[in-house]
Amino acid sequence: MRLGKLILPLLALASLAFGFAAQRPKKELPYPLRVFAEAKAEDYIGEQTCADCHSELVANFQKSGHATFSHDPKLPTDKKACEGCHGPGKPHLDENNPKIISYKKLTATETTAMCLRCHNDTMAKGHWNGTAHQMADVSCTSCHQIHPDSDTPLGGKDAHPGDTNLLVDSSTGRSLVKTPVFPTGRVTKNLLKADEATLCGSCHQNQVTQFRLNTHHPVLEGRMVCSDCHSLHPSKASKKQVSFNRERCIACHGEIAGPFAYEHDPVSGLSGDACSECHKPHGSQNPRLLTGFSRGLCLKCHTDKSRNHHLGRTCWSAGCHVAMHGSNTSPDLLTP
Amino acid sequence: MRKRARTVGFAATAFFAAAMAQAQETPPPAQEESTTKADAKQEEPKKEESTFSQRLFVPRLELGHMQLNLKGNWRKFFHYTTAPDGLFVSQFRLDPGNRGLSTTGFLDLRTPGEWDHSATGAMSFDYGRFVADFTNQHNRSYDPNPVVLPQNEREISDLSVKQKFGQDAAVVFRYKTDQRDQITSPALRDLHQRTYLTNVSVEGKMAQGFGAINYTNWRYFDRTNVLPDTEVRQVQLSYLRDITHDATLGGVFTHAKIQQDNAPNSTIQTAAVNGSWFLGPRTQLVGNVTEQKLNLASVENAKAQARHVANLRWVQRFNKWSTQIGFRTLQEERVRADASFVDVPRWNTWDARITGTIAPNVRLTGRAWSQKMDGHVLMTTDDSRSLFWREQNYLQAKAETGGIGWNGYLQYTGKRQKNPSRDVDLKNHNWTVGGFKQLSPGLEIYAEHSEDHYSVNGGPGDATDLGRYLPDGSINVFGISWAKDARTQISLDYSQFVTNNDNPLLLPEGNVRGSFLTTSYRYRLPAGHEVSFSYAPWHFEDHVDSRWGYDAYVFRISLSGRF
Numbered sequence: 001m002r003l004g005k006l007i008l009p010l011l012a013l014a015s016l017a018f019g020f021a022a023q024r025p026k027k028e029l030p031y032p033l034r035v036f037a038e039a040k041a042e043d044y045i046g047e048q049t050c051a052d053c054h055s056e057l058v059a060n061f062q063k064s065g066h067a068t069f070s071h072d073p074k075l076p077t078d079k080k081a082c083e084g085c086h087g088p089g090k091p092h093l094d095e096n097n098p099k100i101i102s103y104k105k106l107t108a109t110e111t112t113a114m115c116l117r118c119h120n121d122t123m124a125k126g127h128w129n130g131t132a133h134q135m136a137d138v139s140c141t142s143c144h145q146i147h148p149d150s151d152t153p154l155g156g157k158d159a160h161p162g163d164t165n166l167l168v169d170s171s172t173g174r175s176l177v178k179t180p181v182f183p184t185g186r187v188t189k190n191l192l193k194a195d196e197a198t199l200c201g202s203c204h205q206n207q208v209t210q211f212r213l214n215t216h217h218p219v220l221e222g223r224m225v226c227s228d229c230h231s232l233h234p235s236k237a238s239k240k241q242v243s244f245n246r247e248r249c250i251a252c253h254g255e256i257a258g259p260f261a262y263e264h265d266p267v268s269g270l271s272g273d274a275c276s277e278c279h280k281p282h283g284s285q286n287p288r289l290l291t292g293f294s295r296g297l298c299l300k301c302h303t304d305k306s307r308n309h310h311l312g313r314t315c316w317s318a319g320c321h322v323a324m325h326g327s328n329t330s331p332d333l334l335t336p
Numbered sequence: 337m338r339k340r341a342r343t344v345g346f347a348a349t350a351f352f353a354a355a356m357a358q359a360q361e362t363p364p365p366a367q368e369e370s371t372t373k374a375d376a377k378q379e380e381p382k383k384e385e386s387t388f389s390q391r392l393f394v395p396r397l398e399l400g401h402m403q404l405n406l407k408g409n410w411r412k413f414f415h416y417t418t419a420p421d422g423l424f425v426s427q428f429r430l431d432p433g434n435r436g437l438s439t440t441g442f443l444d445l446r447t448p449g450e451w452d453h454s455a456t457g458a459m460s461f462d463y464g465r466f467v468a469d470f471t472n473q474h475n476r477s478y479d480p481n482p483v484v485l486p487q488n489e490r491e492i493s494d495l496s497v498k499q500k501f502g503q504d505a506a507v508v509f510r511y512k513t514d515q516r517d518q519i520t521s522p523a524l525r526d527l528h529q530r531t532y533l534t535n536v537s538v539e540g541k542m543a544q545g546f547g548a549i550n551y552t553n554w555r556y557f558d559r560t561n562v563l564p565d566t567e568v569r570q571v572q573l574s575y576l577r578d579i580t581h582d583a584t585l586g587g588v589f590t591h592a593k594i595q596q597d598n599a600p601n602s603t604i605q606t607a608a609v610n611g612s613w614f615l616g617p618r619t620q621l622v623g624n625v626t627e628q629k630l631n632l633a634s635v636e637n638a639k640a641q642a643r644h645v646a647n648l649r650w651v652q653r654f655n656k657w658s659t660q661i662g663f664r665t666l667q668e669e670r671v672r673a674d675a676s677f678v679d680v681p682r683w684n685t686w687d688a689r690i691t692g693t694i695a696p697n698v699r700l701t702g703r704a705w706s707q708k709m710d711g712h713v714l715m716t717t718d719d720s721r722s723l724f725w726r727e728q729n730y731l732q733a734k735a736e737t738g739g740i741g742w743n744g745y746l747q748y749t750g751k752r753q754k755n756p757s758r759d760v761d762l763k764n765h766n767w768t769v770g771g772f773k774q775l776s777p778g779l780e781i782y783a784e785h786s787e788d789h790y791s792v793n794g795g796p797g798d799a800t801d802l803g804r805y806l807p808d809g810s811i812n813v814f815g816i817s818w819a820k821d822a823r824t825q826i827s828l829d830y831s832q833f834v835t836n837n838d839n840p841l842l843l844p845e846g847n848v849r850g851s852f853l854t855t856s857y858r859y860r861l862p863a864g865h866e867v868s869f870s871y872a873p874w875h876f877e878d879h880v881d882s883r884w885g886y887d888a889y890v891f892r893i894s895l896s897g898r899f
Contacts, residue, residue, distance in 0.1 A: 062434055062436050062491055067434075067436045068436065068437065068438070068440045068460055068463060068464055069462065069463055069464040071436045072438075072463035072464070073463075074463070075463075099430055120503075120546075121500060121503055121504065121505070121506055121540065122506065122539065124545075124546040124578070124584075125578065125584065126546070126576045126578060126584030126585075126612060127546070127576060127578070129584055129612040129614075129620075129622075130584075130610065130611075130612040130622040133649050134623070134648075135620065135660060136658075136691070137658065138655075178852075178854060178872075179890070180854055180856050180868075180870035180872060180890075180892055181419055181854065181870070181872050181874075181890050182417050182419050182452075183400065183419075183420070183424075183427070183447055184417065184446045184447045184452040184453055184454050184473075184475075185445060185446065186452075186454070186456075186473075187444045187446075188455040189456075189458075195583045199788060205745065205747070205768060205770060205784065206747055206749060206768050206786070207764065208812055209768065209784060209786050209813070212337075212811055212813065212831045212833060213742055213811065213833055214808065214833060214835065214848055214850065215415075218416035218417060221416045221417040222417070223416060223417055223473070233767070238555070250629070251533075252514065254514070254529060254531040254556040255527055255529060255556075255558070255563060257556060257568075258826060259594065259596075259632045259634050259635050260634075260635065261599075261634060261635060261637075262634045262635075262636060262637050263635055263638075263639065265635060265637065265638050265639075272724065272725070285773070285788070285807055285809035285833065285835040285837075285848070286807065286835075286845075287845045292805055293805050293806065293807055293837060293839070293843075293846055294805055294839075294841055294843055294846070295805055295841070296802060296804070296805020296806050299802050299805060300753075300760065300762060300802065301723045301755070301758075301760075302717075302719075302723070303758045303759070303760060303802070304718065304719035304721075304758075306801050306802070307801075312841060313841075314841065314843070316523065316524065317521065317523050317524070317525065319522075319523040322523055322524055322525060328563070328564070328599075331636075331637060334552050336525055336562045336563065
């Protein structure tokens with residue numbers, strides 16, 4: 001059955017589901033959203049009261065990127081400062097049974113729901129749901145640090161958000177980026193716990209290790225970061241990469257975008273694995289991030305050329321098939 | 337065009353610097369008075385605070401002196417970026433002392449005045465309702481060929497501005513320029529190109545959902561006049577809505593028009609419906625259907641006129657385990673070069689994932705997918721046997737263990753690609769083992785070893801020689817990170833890679849070895865200033881052609897301070 005014929009039935013099914021679901025009784029809000037829903041106005045005590053006991057935390061929070069937004073006087077009380085994330089402070093003052101929302105005890109889903117209370121202007125819950133990280137129970141605080149770490153080795157009361165390297169020092173010191181040799185590195189932004197290569201590499205070790213190979217995308221040199229290629233927050237419109245027919249590679253490699261009169265199908269992106277047919281995106285022991293060396297790259301598919309086709313020569317560096325990404329003049333990709 | 341980007345870069349830098357200066361004129365707002373009972377409590381004197389929190393902005397300056405001591409193929413050392421040699425300004429940064437103001441931002445200049453330099457800045461006004469951020473990056477690099485070739489230059493500027501309307505809507509504008517001049521080895525074409533991206537988005541809450549309209553204009557110019565100038569205009573409409581507390585449904589429609597000089601226009605239309613449904617607290621269903629219509633009028637050989645993609649995934653969480661099963665199907669309508677027929681190949685992919693804890697502190701993760709191609713595609717090459725992989729399989733298994741202060745992992749990744757019509761059965765195996773251990777508070781060691789192997793199986797056919805061109809390789813990593821006390825940090829990172837390559841054509845870059853040791857010592861002085869020393873002996877050897885190798889003994893001293 002052609003998949004095109006499935007669209008209408010699927011849409012109909014979705015509409016039915018929508019209509020059915022709209023009639024279902026409202027479900028109780030999960031904790032901790034329920035805490036905010038049930039709080040009264042007098043339960044919010046203000047940041048200064050929090051500082052009476054948690055002065056260092058509150059002082060450090062003033063250095064974080066959140067401080068600006070959470071002190072907006074136009075914000076509703078339940079989204080301001082400490083109580084905007086940790087819930088109303090009055091129940092916490094109860095000496096017998098102090099209650100506060102602690103992010104160490106929340107699940108990934110609960111943590112995400114809390115962050116999206118404020119960050120739902122650019123990312124609805126639905127954008128996050130269904131992503132690989134969401135399905136792997138990764139939450140916002142897995143990567144983002146809200147309180148500048150005040151117990152770093154070189155931190156303390158003089159810790160400053162400009163000292164991004166402090167975050168790395170506080171975790172492992174295993175920064176992959178070779179800033180001692182290549183100091184023109186990318187600035188770590190968005191309250192990340194470490195530079196992106198180190199942060200992502202804490203789970204994706206294999207991929208990040210490949211950056212250490214002979215040829216690689218220049219992440220270790222500080223020229224690129226993981227989010228240049230990988231979209232973590234799908235709805236962040238301002239950083240959308242262009243990819244109209246091939247992979248996101250064309251965002252930086254416009255010369256392969258085409259379309260070409262003579263495409264190198266299946267690497268054109270429509271039938272095969274596009275750029276990944278020939279290139280390893282993170283790093284490779286071969287030149288130019290290739291999956292094979294010299295003739296071997298092409299011989300994986302064009303096996304008929306292994307015995308009787310210009311033996312002893314390479315395919316493109318010998319000057320023959322130089323338009324391997326596509327040609328507007330030659331069906332055999334001999335000239336651009 | 338380079339001038340334009342540089343002018344934009346410096347203008348934006350000047351703007352941010354002026355805005356930061358302006359911001360320091362703005363007095364901090366009066367402290368908001370809370371009306372709750374708790375505010376009746378007298379405020380006790382605040383505990384000791386940071387010296388910088390009372391200032392509106394804090395500049396930081398880092399100066400460095402570096403000696404590269406390079407011998408051999410310095411072009412390989414500068415393959416991706418150029419390091420400073422001699423005295424240089426490593427960083428100049430402006431940060432707000434107090435981020436609780438309505439206006440805030442930062443400016444970060446890296447190695448200004450050097451061949452490689454960058455400027456990053458952001459400004460936020462009215463408590464984040466208007467945000468502008470900017471990046472300018474210039475890099476000089478070299479093709480690693482020891483033959484004398486001119487340098488490569490690349491400059492990327494990216495400006496993004498966002499205006500929020502209340503809590504529910506925003507307009508975002510983005511402009512990016514990319515200037516690239518790359519001189520490659522003989523035979524390959526030099527690149528002298530300019531790319532401009534303009535993106536405007538309007539997004540926000542709409543009818544209880546979230547909608548967005550996105551317009552993208554992408555222009556490509558080849559200054560060598562070999563490739564045609566290309567312009568892509570793309571409009572995207574998207575809408576997403578929670579139809580219940582547990583279910584989300586969304587749709588995306590994209591229309592892209594591609595214009596090229598001296599070529600007919602092409603269009604690509606994409607429509608997708610996607611959804612996510614939590615059937616229960618531990619069960620999730622995720623699905624997507626995408627239809628794509630392609631009118632690539634400029635393409636003369638085989639091309640796709642339509643693509644149909646559907647995928648469905650079931651996520652099930654148990655007590656300490658999580659499993660996923662997914663199915664994806666891609667069907668393509670492929671027009672033959674002579675336009676005589678439309679082939680319809682289909683690729684079906686099953687994938688599964690499992691993650692869980694088998695014992696206290698022992699976690700297993702497994703991923704696997706299997707793809708099969710159905711249908712026939714007629715090749716128009718001299719050899720009409722199919723060029724497509726008929727079957728691909730992938731497996732990744734990882735075991736992790738650890739506790740407070742230590743972690744270990746063992747991972748296997750295997751991929752298999754088969755093309756029976758050409759008797760090719762290609763396998764890749766990768767083993768990675770590693771971990772870290774905290775020997776004492778502040779002292780940590782880490783290590784990793786990774787090996788990559790290729791093998792080719794097949795009958796006495798053309799693929800017999802293929803294995804000689806697929807090199808094995810290995811990587812070794814070792815490091816120490818020591819925070820000796822609150823002011824002192826010492827680190828050491830060593831990585832080494834080796835390529836084992838038959839290299840029957842005896843080509844350079846086929847049998848190489850690299851070893852890179854990077855050591856650093858950093859000390860923070862009482863006033864918050866820092867001094868650091870780095871020593872990095874790096875070596876790269878090419879066993880076929882020694883002219884491609886280099887030795888570098890990098891020594892660097894840096895002083896930084898906040899004022």
